[in-house]
Amino acid sequence: MLIEQLINGITLGSIYAIVALGFTLVFGVLGIINMAHGEIFMFGAFIGVVVTATFKGPLWLAFLAAILVTAAMGYMLERFALRPLRSKQGVSHLAPLISTIGVSILLENLSHHLFGPGNHPFRASFAEISFQIGSITVYLVQIVIFIISVLLMYALSFWLGKTKAGKALRATAENLETASLLGVDVKRTITMTVIIASAMGGIAGILVGMAFNSVTPQMGLSIGLKGLAIIILGGMGNVKGAMAGGLILGLAETFVVVYGNSGYKDAIAFVAIIVILLIRPQGLFGQKISA
Amino acid sequence: MLKVSGISAFYGRIQVLKNIGLEVAEGSIVTILGANGAGKTTTMKTISGLLKPQQGSIEFQGEEVKGLRPDQLLRKGIALVPEGRQILSGMTVLENLEMGAYHRKDNEIDRDIKAIMGRFPILEERQKQLGGTLSGGQQQMLAIARAILSKPKLLLLDEPSMGLAPLVVADIFKIIKEINEAGTTVLLVEQNARQALRISDYGYVLETGKIVAEGSAHELLNDPRIMEAYLGRKSS
Numbered sequence: 011m012l013i014e015q016l017i018n019g020i021t022l023g024s025i026y027a028i029v030a031l032g033f034t035l036v037f038g039v040l041g042i043i044n045m046a047h048g049e050i051f052m053f054g055a056f057i058g059v060v061v062t063a064t065f066k067g068p069l070w071l072a073f074l075a076a077i078l079v080t081a082a083m084g085y086m087l088e089r090f091a092l093r094p095l096r097s098k099q100g101v102s103h104l105a106p107l108i109s110t111i112g113v114s115i116l117l118e119n120l121s122h123h124l125f126g127p128g129n130h131p132f133r134a135s136f137a138e139i140s141f142q143i144g145s146i147t148v149y150l151v152q153i154v155i156f157i158i159s160v161l162l163m164y165a166l167s168f169w170l171g172k173t174k175a176g177k178a179l180r181a182t183a184e185n186l187e188t189a190s191l192l193g194v195d196v197k198r199t200i201t202m203t204v205i206i207a208s209a210m211g212g213i214a215g216i217l218v219g220m221a222f223n224s225v226t227p228q229m230g231l232s233i234g235l236k237g238l239a240i241i242i243l244g245g246m247g248n249v250k251g252a253m254a255g256g257l258i259l260g261l262a263e264t265f266v267v268v269y270g271n272s273g274y275k276d277a278i279a280f281v282a283i284i285v286i287l288l289i290r291p292q293g294l295f296g297q298k299i300s301a
Numbered sequence: 302m303l304k305v306s307g308i309s310a311f312y313g314r315i316q317v318l319k320n321i322g323l324e325v326a327e328g329s330i331v332t333i334l335g336a337n338g339a340g341k342t343t344t345m346k347t348i349s350g351l352l353k354p355q356q357g358s359i360e361f362q363g364e365e366v367k368g369l370r371p372d373q374l375l376r377k378g379i380a381l382v383p384e385g386r387q388i389l390s391g392m393t394v395l396e397n398l399e400m401g402a403y404h405r406k407d408n409e410i411d412r413d414i415k416a417i418m419g420r421f422p423i424l425e426e427r428q429k430q431l432g433g434t435l436s437g438g439q440q441q442m443l444a445i446a447r448a449i450l451s452k453p454k455l456l457l458l459d460e461p462s463m464g465l466a467p468l469v470v471a472d473i474f475k476i477i478k479e480i481n482e483a484g485t486t487v488l489l490v491e492q493n494a495r496q497a498l499r500i501s502d503y504g505y506v507l508e509t510g511k512i513v514a515e516g517s518a519h520e521l522l523n524d525p526r527i528m529e530a531y532l533g534r535k536s537s
Contacts, residue, residue: 184392192375192406
């Protein structure tokens with residue numbers, strides 16, 4: 011029982027971590043909260059439903075389609091909702107935030123229109139496959155989610171730490187002017203960051219669709235708020251913090267359901283975050299701002 | 302090599318550069334002197350592409366480069382070590398150096414990084430440390446080393462001696478002279494007028510956004526008015 015719940019918690023947590031990574035990348039580079047991230051995530055989930063349930067396509071095709079669609083949405087978000095605000099003088103620093111909220115509302119309504127309201131199930135047969143290890147029941151879906159999440163986090167860490175493009179992104183995140191003086195095409199780096207973050211959101215969307223077998227146009231908002239809470243918990247713009255914060259929230263939610271009351275799931279998880287932030291206001295991995 | 306003429310720049314409505322003109326000959330060291338707020342940093346930011354001038358022209362190697370972005374200018378051979386050094390504090394010393402060679406596509410980057418670490422042993426020793434953990438002088442060396450790795454034709458240095466101990470300052474000026482002797486043209490902005498002029502060929506004096514005097518470093522060092530205004534008391 012305990013181990014099963016642990017597996018559930020880790021599965022949920024690794025999905026949260028991927029959502030939070032999308033937030034944290036964009037925040038790190040642009041210094042803004044991308045409120046449309048949750049809706050891009052939701053579109054990823056819907057693309058998964060359309061490919062697997064409507065067209066009876068294979069799972070890999072669903073992933074591919076979701077990555078392409080959400081990456082394109084990321085490009086359009088940057089090109090039409092964020093970049094025009096950056097090049098103008100005298101724009102309020104809240105303007106990009108409001109702009110992304112606008113995009114999130116647009117996307118939610120668009121999905122209502124395209125896919126219809128209510129719950130859309132994923133292809134059920136896949137979700138039912140499970141096997142027994144001793145007394146523990148493990149679902150194949152959970153293993154797939156866990157493996158994809160770990161691979162994705164590992165790939166992102168490697169990319170940021172070892173590749174030229176990843177280092178350029180970190181330099182841009184730290185200081186836009188310095189990065190451009192070092193020869194980084196800052197505009198391209200920003201665009202690439204928003205695209206990668208959005209594609210990660212799309213992948214997370216499919217994973218959630220697989221895990222809960224339920225996709226609705228409203229799912230973006232709640233996951234968006236959780237992603238936001240996680241990056242505040244982990245330290246804004248911090249990659250490790252997003253991963254750790256995601257796992258903490260996933261485990262906390264799962265154990266509240268098991269040992270407490272599922273009605274208080276979100277409340278207790280968020281209270282835990284508030285407590286941690288009271289002790290470490292800069293987040294788990296964030297650094298105190300020093301002169 | 303660099304010819305700036307008639308540059309005017311504004312911060313909002315305030316005009317900070319008024320019709321600035323200056324020239325930097327290939328192979329030379331040129332210094333811009335001036336008090337705080339005279340427009341020295343703005344001049345450097347304008348030449349390096351961080352700021353766009355409203356008027357005037359900036360010619361580099363006979364080509365108009367006004368309006369290009371800093372990353373485009375770096376590819377043409379203009380590198381700026383900005384005021385306050387601007388080390389990437391969350392990246393290691395080695396990563397900072399690698400970022401210096403970011404735009405290069407040749408195969409000699411690793412060799413050049415090794416060579417630069419040979420010149421600055423402290424950077425080799427601390428290569429795995431985060432840039433932000435270095436002292437001010439070490440950060441300045443890192444900033445200069447990083448700029449050298451981009452293989453610039455023209456190196457812009459904005460107050461490299463700022464906030465450093467006198468012994469370290471002497472070292473920094475020695476390094477600048479070395480870089481110049483190795484074939485890089487240098488445009489230097491300094492408050493430390495005497496030491497800057499000693500290694501320079503030519504100098505300009507900037508006052509409230511205008512060039513008020515210019516001359517060979519020797520002339521400026523021996524001009525009593527400039528001595529009084531910018532060099533302070535004559536030291537031994």
